[in-house]
Amino acid sequence: MPTEILMPALSPTMEEGTLAKWLVKEGDTVASGDLLAEIETDKATMEFEAVDEGVIGKILIAEGSEGVKVNSPIAILLEDGESADDIGATPAAPAAAEDTAPAASKDASPAPAQAAAAATPAPAAPAGADGSRIFASPLARRIAADKGLDLADISGSGPRGRIVKADVENATAAPKAAAAAPAAAAPAAAAPAAAAAASGPTADQVARMYEGRDYEEVALDGMRKTIAARLSEAKQTIPHFYLRRDIQLDALLKFRAELNKQLEGRGVKLSVNDFIIKAVALALQAVPDANAVWAGDRVLKMKSSDVAVAVAIEGGLFTPVLQDSDMKSLSTLSAEMKDLAKRARDRKLAPHEYQGGSFAISNLGMFGIDNFDAIVNPPHAGILAVGSGVKKPVVGADGELKVATVMSVTMSVDHRVIDGALGADLLKAIVENLENPMTMLA
Known part of the structure; x- marks a missing residue:
């Protein structure tokens, strides 16, 4: 047949x-x-x-x-x-x-x-x-x-x-299916009204606002439709809260320069982002209750640190996941991140390479952004928004005024998974790892 x-x-x-x-x-x-x-x-x-x-x-x-x-x-x-x-x-x-x-x-x-x-x-x-x-x-x-x-x-x-x-x-329906039907009817009936309320004005309504004005209409591709749907859902359904810290990078920059000089013969060049990935991965192990994802009616606590990293591509972004980041060396993370980023820009990633993870990093520092707030990507429990490192006057531990390279970070957190004190512990662990980079090799 x-x-x-x-x-x-x-x-x-x-x-x-x-x-x-x-x-x-x-x-x-x-x-x-x-x-x-x-x-x-x-x-x-x-x-x-x-x-x-x-x-x-x-x-x-x-x-x-x-x-x-x-x-x-x-x-x-x-x-x-x-x-x-x-x-x-x-x-x-x-x-x-x-x-x-x-x-x-x-x-x-x-x-x-x-x-x-x-x-x-x-x-x-x-x-x-x-x-x-x-x-x-x-x-x-x-x-x-x-x-x-x-x-x-x-x-x-x-x-x-x-x-x-x-x-x-000759078959009969299972009782649970029959019982579930009335219960499901009410949410289904309410869904169109809720969707209409959340979607905002229609395309025709918006177009009428700009009658007589010149514009180009750009059709949405599949990626942009998905980004719009997922991030709208995230902001509507995830109770976000935000934690901010400044991180002094001078020790990390010096340590990175020394490592890169030693690794030059192997063709390895570590970026600041590689250290951030490692710092987040180790922090999730140090604060295991924060290494979790929201699963509807339960929380899944992850054993390994699978860290997603946002990669900008034409028309959207990917968040490839570096699995077991806590167990990998900096050079391994660096090579893996470069490979994932290249294939992301070529749209050659397989689904399992950009799905999953428990925590994400979005770094706009290289674009000159000082600080920003990122949207949690479900089912992740949090995302770290990373700004650029800039020279600033700071007061040292001895009370003396000095100049330091300071990077501002904001951690967006899903309050259903992580409470304020737990989120503060996680961000503290990230900061300590980055301000004391040699400890990440211990």
């Missing part, structure tokens, strides 16, 4: 993507592992591989198509011995043989239940808990939706385990 090739979910949060380019054409024979297409997510362009072998019978979505929903059919794969004439028998067809009632005269009217089912569009093809597709006929999906059935709990009796009409007619 012809098989639908579905738009893949290339990351846990992906809901739609752009089918950038087909690497095969209709009539091509493919094997498992062969590259089929290039898919653009909100963050990167990734190659999509075939899972099964067969012949590309029909391409359903043209290359360059945007907003293709995950799990929607994009092509039809034919098995050995099948031809394009068999495509009508795929699960996407309007009706399947096992769902058709016994033959009747052309003038006979369908039964009321069948007429209602026929008038209702079939729900989208479902997926199992592991993301694999569940094969079910359109009528079976409609009946299951009407009865509140989870197709993942039903064994199919059709070809290849396909779920058919008889399977769902």
